[in-house]
Amino acid sequence: MQSLQEQIKAHEQDINSFTPADAKELEEYRIKYLGTKGIVKQIFGEMKNVPVEQKKEAGQVLNAFKQLAEGKYEEFKHLQDGASQKGPAIDITMPGTELPLGTRHPLRMVENQIVSIFEKIGFSVATGPEIEDDWHNFTSLNMPEHHPARDMQDTFYVSQNPDWVLRTHTSSVQARIMEQGKLPVRVLCPGRVYRNETISARAHCFFHQCEGLYIDKGVSFADLKQALYYFVTEMFGPDTKVRFRPSYFPFTEPSAEMDISCTVCGGSGCNLCKHTGWVEILGCGMVHPNMLRNFGIDPEVYTGYAFGMGIERITQIKYQVNDLRLYSQNDVRFLKQFQSQ
Ligand code: DAH
DSSP states (O other): OHHHHHHHHHHHHHHHHOOOSSHHHHHHHIIIIISTTSHHHHHHHGGGGSOHHHHHHHHHHHHHHHHHHHHHHHHTTHHHHHHHSSSOSSOTTSOOOOOOOOOOOHHHHHHHHHHHHHHTTTOEEOOOOSEEEHHHHTGGGTOOTTOGGGGGSOOOBOTTOTTEEEOSSTHHHHHHHHHTTOSSEEEEEEEEEEOOOOOSSSOOSEEEEEEEEEEETTOOHHHHHHHHHHHHHHHHOTTOOEEEEEEEETTEEEEEEEEEEOTTTTTSOOTTTTTSSEEEEEEEEEEOHHHHHHTTOOTTTOEEEEEEEEHHHHHHHHHOOOOGGGGGSOOHHHHGGGTTO
16 A cells, blocks of 8 residues: 555656646556546555555555646646647748838948947047027138138028028037137037028938047147047048149138048949049148137147048948939838948
């Protein structure tokens, strides 16, 4: 009897820990415990060897065991119901409902790239308002009223206030940074700008720029060239050449425009570079002493460089986008192409 009880205990443990995953496992269990040659039958067969005075007690133990074994089977019988149907109740192999995921806008991607390149050489990001006053957009940048350079940019004026404009360039943020009076400064100012242009493939009434400004003691044109050269190699690859051409901007002296060797044809001539082998990417120069003085900075002590580039232009060169309008049409077929970059 002792050994019978031990046997039962061991089986009970097995039964208690048994959780069938499917109808097949349940059927195997049924055959093992409840079948005609199953363990329950077998153990009941042992009853004949139990001494008469222990039969009653043994009978109770055996009945409890049988109930346990049958109970487990009942508990999972629903697995068989599923199996008896034509197919499974739920098709777990069916693909889920796809939730469309947005993608980053190509201009934002390029802006992020520009920012992270300059962050590595100590620039931080600053922003300013898109509705700007005359002082920050023009006058303080060495462009007083009636200065011919104002005509270089077709300005949107805000009708409520004759002093307000939609900023025509991110150079206005330079002015806002300088007026804070904290030196040295090394900032990058990305943002949207507005100009009163007829919308076409090559021009738009709003676009994006990224301004850079570095003012400290002893900043030179060589520092400017080195920073921009580093930017170009990071952005367009180490084989890209740069060249500087003298230019004019009221807020820098000397001023220059920077070209890079055409990344599409490598210099042999194509539509992007108009068969010159070079594409212009930005304007730059040493901050004009007048501009420093406008903000109480002594040009005898401090010098600085500044640069400004169009984000659409950089994106166009990188991805050969030929129509500026695509950036603001929100056509998912266009926007999706930049997903993996
Ligand atoms: N503000 C100029 C533009 O919109 C670009 C520019 C040129 C910015 C030279 C600068 C600079 O900071 O130094 O065309």
